[in-house]
Amino acid sequence: MKTEKLQAIEPAVRRAGRPRRAAPALDSASILQAALVLLEEKGEAFSMRALAQKLGVDVMALYHYHAGKEELLLALMLERFAALDPARPPFTRRQAPARRLLALCALYLELISATPYFVRLMARGLVTQADVAERFTALFELAIEGMQLDKKTRLRGRDALVDFLHGHALAGRPASETQWHASVGLILAGMAARQTHQRDLTPAA
Numbered sequence: 456m457k458t459e460k461l462q463a464i465e466p467a468v469r470r471a472g473r474p475r476r477a478a479p480a481l482d483s484a485s486i487l488q489a490a491l492v493l494l495e496e497k498g499e500a501f502s503m504r505a506l507a508q509k510l511g512v513d514v515m516a517l518y519h520y521h522a523g524k525e526e527l528l529l530a531l532m533l534e535r536f537a538a539l540d541p542a543r544p545p546f547t548r549r550q551a552p553a554r555r556l557l558a559l560c561a562l563y564l565e566l567i568s569a570t571p572y573f574v575r576l577m578a579r580g581l582v583t584q585a586d587v588a589e590r591f592t593a594l595f596e597l598a599i600e601g602m603q604l605d606k607k608t609r610l611r612g613r614d615a616l617v618d619f620l621h622g623h624a625l626a627g628r629p630a631s632e633t634q635w636h637a638s639v640g641l642i643l644a645g646m647a648a649r650q651t652h653q654r655d656l657t658p659a660a
Contacts, residue, residue: 539591603650
């Protein structure tokens with residue numbers, strides 16, 4: 456009969472059966488990657504519990520990285536829209552405003568078309584901390600630089616453009632198609648026409 460001391464130092468004998476599964480590696484990058492895929496699949500049905508099941512971990516393990524669903528969604532938004540950076544515009548100042556605006560719209564459509572759920576979140580004002588609107592506005596102002604449009608015309612044009620792009624993404628239209636170029640051109644032409652009309656109405660000094 457073995458003494459208690461020998462029993463304590465001997466390794467535990469594993470019972471026959473399936474080998475233990477190694478716990479999946481978990482880090483912030485793997486969580487965000489899995490969450491983005493799950494968002495595309497489930498949309499409104501996305502949840503921390505569903506994400507934990509997809510990753511094969513306990514749901515509490517996710518809260519070690521993100522305090523809750525809203526914080527996780529914000530992290531996803533910040534990562535997804537990092538390319539929407541006024542310091543690195545998707546165009547050059549040598550290009551004409553129309554070309555600049557098309558380049559900006561192409562980038563924005565690429566970012567939102569992959570996950571239209573983000574558009575719904577923005578429309579509901581749930582992720583305003585991600586500064587997506589501010590980033591787009593700053594790039595929009597750079598794109599139309601030199602057109603000498605008044606503030607009201609610029610704001611109306613920006614809003615019309617964003618509404619159109621969001622509608623395009625929510626309709627499931629691919630960002631790679633080019634039919635939308637004509638619509639962007641019409642919005643830009645409307646902005647220029649409104650500005651001309653405003654000048655015509657302004658009395659001469």
